[in-house]
Amino acid sequence: MAITVVGSVAFDSIETPAGRRERCLGGAATYFALAASFFTQVRVIAVVGEDFGSAEQAAFDARGIDTDGIEHSSGKSFFWEGSYLDNLNEAKTRTTELNVFGAFEPKIPNTYRDSEFLFLANIDPVLQRRVREAMPNVKLVAGDTMNYWINDHKPALLQVLRGLDILLINDTETRTLGDSRNLVKAARAVLAMGPRMLVVKHGEYGATVFHGTGPNGEAAERTFRAPALPLEEVVDPTGAGDSFAGGFFGYLASEKELTPGVFRRAMFYGSVMGSFAVEQFGTERMQRLTRQEIDARFAQFRELTHLD
Amino acid sequence: MAITVVGSVAFDSIETPAGRRERCLGGAATYFALAASFFTQVRVIAVVGEDFGSAEQAAFDARGIDTDGIEHSSGKSFFWEGSYLDNLNEAKTRTTELNVFGAFEPKIPNTYRDSEFLFLANIDPVLQRRVREAMPNVKLVAGDTMNYWINDHKPALLQVLRGLDILLINDTETRTLGDSRNLVKAARAVLAMGPRMLVVKHGEYGATVFHGTGPNGEAAERTFRAPALPLEEVVDPTGAGDSFAGGFFGYLASEKELTPGVFRRAMFYGSVMGSFAVEQFGTERMQRLTRQEIDARFAQFRELTHLD
Numbered sequence: 317m318a319i320t321v322v323g324s325v326a327f328d329s330i331e332t333p334a335g336r337r338e339r340c341l342g343g344a345a346t347y348f349a350l351a352a353s354f355f356t357q358v359r360v361i362a363v364v365g366e367d368f369g370s371a372e373q374a375a376f377d378a379r380g381i382d383t384d385g386i387e388h389s390s391g392k393s394f395f396w397e398g399s400y401l402d403n404l405n406e407a408k409t410r411t412t413e414l415n416v417f418g419a420f421e422p423k424i425p426n427t428y429r430d431s432e433f434l435f436l437a438n439i440d441p442v443l444q445r446r447v448r449e450a451m452p453n454v455k456l457v458a459g460d461t462m463n464y465w466i467n468d469h470k471p472a473l474l475q476v477l478r479g480l481d482i483l484l485i486n487d488t489e490t491r492t493l494g495d496s497r498n499l500v501k502a503a504r505a506v507l508a509m510g511p512r513m514l515v516v517k518h519g520e521y522g523a524t525v526f527h528g529t530g531p532n533g534e535a536a537e538r539t540f541r542a543p544a545l546p547l548e549e550v551v552d553p554t555g556a557g558d559s560f561a562g563g564f565f566g567y568l569a570s571e572k573e574l575t576p577g578v579f580r581r582a583m584f585y586g587s588v589m590g591s592f593a594v595e596q597f598g599t600e601r602m603q604r605l606t607r608q609e610i611d612a613r614f615a616q617f618r619e620l621t622h623l624d
Numbered sequence: 625m626a627i628t629v630v631g632s633v634a635f636d637s638i639e640t641p642a643g644r645r646e647r648c649l650g651g652a653a654t655y656f657a658l659a660a661s662f663f664t665q666v667r668v669i670a671v672v673g674e675d676f677g678s679a680e681q682a683a684f685d686a687r688g689i690d691t692d693g694i695e696h697s698s699g700k701s702f703f704w705e706g707s708y709l710d711n712l713n714e715a716k717t718r719t720t721e722l723n724v725f726g727a728f729e730p731k732i733p734n735t736y737r738d739s740e741f742l743f744l745a746n747i748d749p750v751l752q753r754r755v756r757e758a759m760p761n762v763k764l765v766a767g768d769t770m771n772y773w774i775n776d777h778k779p780a781l782l783q784v785l786r787g788l789d790i791l792l793i794n795d796t797e798t799r800t801l802g803d804s805r806n807l808v809k810a811a812r813a814v815l816a817m818g819p820r821m822l823v824v825k826h827g828e829y830g831a832t833v834f835h836g837t838g839p840n841g842e843a844a845e846r847t848f849r850a851p852a853l854p855l856e857e858v859v860d861p862t863g864a865g866d867s868f869a870g871g872f873f874g875y876l877a878s879e880k881e882l883t884p885g886v887f888r889r890a891m892f893y894g895s896v897m898g899s900f901a902v903e904q905f906g907t908e909r910m911q912r913l914t915r916q917e918i919d920a921r922f923a924q925f926r927e928l929t930h931l932d
């Protein structure tokens with residue numbers, strides 16, 4: 317089934333201990349779409365500027381991604397510059413230029429309206445909500461956010477959370493949003509805000525899915541933890557979380573029935589896609605990936621964690 | 625098969641967000657011995673002062689632990705006072721009084737000499753080495769250390785590492801000892817110092833075992849990651865790592881053959897024992913634990929991580 321994703325398509329200048337790259341194709345919607353495209357049809361809603369050219373378009377086309385919802389606006393695309401020189405787990409932002417993204421008004425092509433899956437990547441919750449409401453018939457809605465929205469735009473974010481099936485955020489965001497240093501307590505507080513499931517991404521330690529409670533207070537499903545691969549070299553962590561989300565949600569959308577087993581495998585596919593994303597700068601690795609490599613790493617993750 | 629453990633038996637005064645306890649029975653050898661005693665016969669080499677009374681002795685006796693190697697000396701036992709108020713992952717030490725431990729000269733009872741497993745808990749590497757050399761016939765030797773010895777007593781520590789089969793340390797210690805912020809690179813550097821296996825404990829994120837390379841540079845076994853249970857309440861993290869080591873090594877000693885599958889299950893048992901240790905202050909939970917509870921949590925850990 318098709319996924320519509322709304323989010324940023326951007327250029328990133330990135331510095332890590334492995335080197336520096338200028339103006340890589342980036343943005344949450346880009347990483348998400350590339351990762352999800354290995355599993356299902358993906359449709360993107362975003363805005364880009366005149367600097368988005370044929371090379372960038374080709375990256376989406378090569379993966380069969382529908383870009384009818386990418387609006388081309390006069391001006392420059394969203395630009396981000398950041399460094400991981402001090403800490404590979406946290407980017408230090410040097411520059412953020414919203415450019416055409418500052419006036420982004422998501423427009424949903426009619427051909428997107430039968431999408432059964434919707435992913436609200438990390439953008440202004442007001443825009444997330446608008447897209448959500450414009451697509452009332454989707455079967456499953458997942459989303460991401462970040463500390464900026466949690467801290468400074470909480471009322472708008474809370475409205476988004478009420479309409480979400482699955483929220484995917486990292487440890488710090490969970491602790492901030494759930495207002496507890498204890499991850500389990502924070503997760504429970506976040507689940508009380510609306511999402512039926514919370515996927516907490518732990519970076520190099522994998523990810524944990526927490527489930528909301530049923531009518532009698534019992535957890536709907538057991539907590540599940542997917543590993544991350546201990547990597548000898550992390551070239552560029554940018555986009556790892558969005559690639560996780562793309563693998564996770566893409567796999568869900570590819571399955572007929574959303575059984576507990578399917579959700580578990582989705583967590584593994586999320587970790588797998590995150591582990592590939594960091595192997596090269598920007599989306600380089602995602603662009604050269606094959607489904608065979610994905611399945612081989614899935615098997616490696618199973619071997620890494622399973623007793624027999 | 626029997627394990628001999630050498631290390632500290634101490635009193636700890638501990639403050640955590642959950643409260644405060646004065647002079648709990650503690651020390652690395654205590655936690656290790658209690659945890660391992662659920663799997664096999666354990667024999668302790670340590671020194672205590674006159675403050676070690678019948679209540680403390682009873683904690684060992686109740687678990688059938690051999691304390692013939694615990695020397696009673698005039699003076700006070702090792703005392704540690706610490707707080708986890710700021711950070712549950714790292715203790716802030718307020719007081720360390722070595723007391724009788726300052727002049728500790730490990731003495732190995734003759735009845736211990738047929739032990740096939742030896743655990744060198746975190747003490748001065750000079751003492752670790754002395755005990756290791758006095759027990760040349762052991763089948764498997766594991767050990768622990770800490771940043772203090774890594775930073776300030778490295779030559780002595782390196783001699784210990786050459787005689788170890790398995791080193792169990794945490795993330796920070798691995799990065800310090802292996803001199804790399806990348807865990808995989810640090811692990812490889814540590815393995816080059818001697819141990820055949822390195823178990824890196826990640827606290828709430830579980831633990832990973834890395835293996836040394838064979839004659840052709842190939843890893844002897846695949847890397848394996850055991851989960852930790854996401855816990856709603858960590859009452860007192862003291863002794864979690866030593867309890868992990870006790871569960872891990874205790875289970876190994878209880879098995880006839882050390883197959884790769886046995887090592888994987890040992891990692892799970894380590895995580896299980898660590899997860900119990902933090903549920904109450906000091907060794908309280910370890911003292912009231914049953915094998916049935918251990919096996920139930922083992923099953924829970926499998927459920928938490930396995931796809932099917």
